Amino acid sequence: MASTGSKKHLWVAVVMWLSFCLLATAAQAQSKPVIAIGHLPHFTGAYAATQAAFAPAQEDAIEWANRTNYVPGAELKLVWADGGTDTAKSLAAFKKMISESPKPVVIIGESTATGTALVKMHAQEKVPDVEGGMSLAMIQPPSWTFCQPPPYQSQFGAWVDYFLKHVWKKSEPPKFAWLTWDNPFGKAPMTPEAEAYLKSKGIKVVATEFIPAVPSDTTAHILRLKASGADFTYGGMYPSALAVVLKDMDKLGMTGKITIGMSYACNLGELTKYVGPLANGVHITGINTLVEEWDKKCPMVSQMYKEKKRDVDQWGYGNCWSKFAIAIEAVKMAAQKVGASKVDGQAVYDALVAMRNFDAWGTSPPISFSETRRVGMDSVEIQTVENQKVISKGFFPVPDLLPGGKDVPK
Structure with missing residues (x-):
């Protein structure tokens, strides 16, 4: 039978060993590069x-x-x-x-x-x-x-290709308008290469409307857009700004009369919370996986x-x-x-x-x-709102519309 002293020494040894292990672990953690x-x-x-x-x-x-x-x-x-x-x-x-x-x-x-x-x-x-x-x-x-x-102009090219293939049903070319923020992000897709891409598809730019970063009344913009006869648009702005545009369009009887496309940063879920059914039909060239997936x-x-x-x-x-x-x-x-x-x-x-x-x-x-x-x-996911739900229309390749890009019309 082990003596009380022996047991005490054994416990001391165990405690010391555990302390050593803890100290070693702590030292290792501290030495981990940050x-x-x-x-x-x-x-x-x-x-x-x-x-x-x-x-x-x-x-x-x-x-x-x-x-x-x-x-x-x-x-x-x-x-x-x-x-x-x-x-x-x-x-x-x-x-x-x-x-x-x-x-x-x-x-x-x-x-x-x-x-x-x-x-x-x-x-x-x-x-x-x-x-x-x-x-x-x-x-x-x-x-x-x-x-x-x-690149924003390449996202725009994907939107044009998608619109012509899956949305536009008439035989004549559609009319296009820029509807976008008045800042570098909003103007980024508006390049000579993007304009040439539109022209190569037989599409005419009939209006250019720049929206303030924090708009309060976009009635004048919408009236000019209406007068232009535009069939579809593209641009870059956040949902808080586009919400003002959509509400003003609704007041002027323009809801559903123009197909609106936006760059990926226009969060469709957030937009739907702001304007409900007015978000139906808005499309974005998305770059992120849908929440449902x-x-x-x-x-x-x-x-x-x-x-x-x-x-x-x-x-x-x-x-x-x-x-x-x-x-x-x-x-x-x-x-x-x-x-x-x-x-x-x-x-x-x-x-x-x-x-x-x-x-x-x-x-x-x-x-x-x-x-x-x-x-x-090299691709975007076309996303849209249907019945106030954000859905995916699938991935779509982006044309190379950078200066000198292979898809820029000669």
Whole structure:
């Protein structure tokens, strides 16, 4: 029979061994390199309503990646600052994030105007931008900015092709009008290549209406649109702005008289909440998986939304995840190549250049970049509202309507 003293010594040894294990585990955790991922959303200003859902989404995407050890041997840290839908504020926010320790190895941008203004700064700081906006200045010449969506003029080309094939039923060519925001995002599709594409289809531009960022009365715009005889439109604006347009169209008896197309950033679910049945028939060149397909295509998004009991707009929530997927995947690729402790902006840049056919965790069409390519997608998902429900009309290829692109009419 063991003595009391022996038992005591045994317990002391066990306690010491457990303490050693705990200390070793803690030391290992502390030695785990922390990799910062930056985010430049716009939680105030004209973009605030649509981007509000990005706040919980950014936290949940990082938490999920850490929880699943998506980047083995590293801890991801979120660093963000509000750009305020203002270029000057966004520049200050960028500088603030860059001064953080650890410095972000990649920053996710959420604005065409801001992304364009920051192209040179991203290159100077050697911190790549995974950008939700799009402009020619971001992608030509190839820079440190990697745009998620197809060029706006190419999205527009896909909308024209879809409209002619699936919506327009008459023998004569339809009449077209630009109906869009009066800012860089809204004007981005309006390029000579886009105009040439319309002309090649026999389509005439009969009106151009620029809507203020925060409109209050668009009656004059709608009256001119009505007088033009336009059959369909395209442009870029957020749902809060388009809601004003649709209500004014309804007052003037124009509901359903013109088929409205918008770029991907016009959240149809949010639009339907604003205007109900007036949203029926509005189309977008979508780039994100429909909420109804989350469980099948991107279950982690659905899981975190439910687990965290989020009550924010689901489209915005999923849209934010789609960009974090690209950034986190690039960090993972960089860590695999250089080691988690050596991941920096250059390593993430190299990873983005090497990214091919990445499924974006099922949140969007596949993503591919290269040494010369800074556009992630080759297709859009045409989405529309029917009976106040957002539905998919399927993927549609985007024509290459960049300057010198293979689909630009000669």
